[in-house]
Amino acid sequence: MNLRNHITHKTMDIKPLRGKVLAELIDKGERVTKAGVILMDDDGKDEGIRPRWFKCKAIGPEVFDIKVGEYMLVDHGRWTREIRTDKGKIVTRMVEAKSVLATSDAEPA
16 A cells, blocks of 8 residues: 555544545634734634635545645635544544645645
């Protein structure tokens, strides 16, 4: 098995399948821009809908533009619910690779 394609947790072995990425959501809660504009968290209303930043933990086959460890800006709602492993300490989500809008080596501010 190619180690590039999966992540191992103490309690389970998770490998994303075709066109999927296993990632950790790092963009939580409301944000305040430099101009002082408050961007609300997703509360089910239009003002809370926005792309989110994730950190890539593992990539599936057919994913070539994203590397493990990179930060990804993902289109709103294009990820699954949380997958909790190792007694809830590691929280990841599956993301559709085609929904990644941008990547960055540096952690977004």
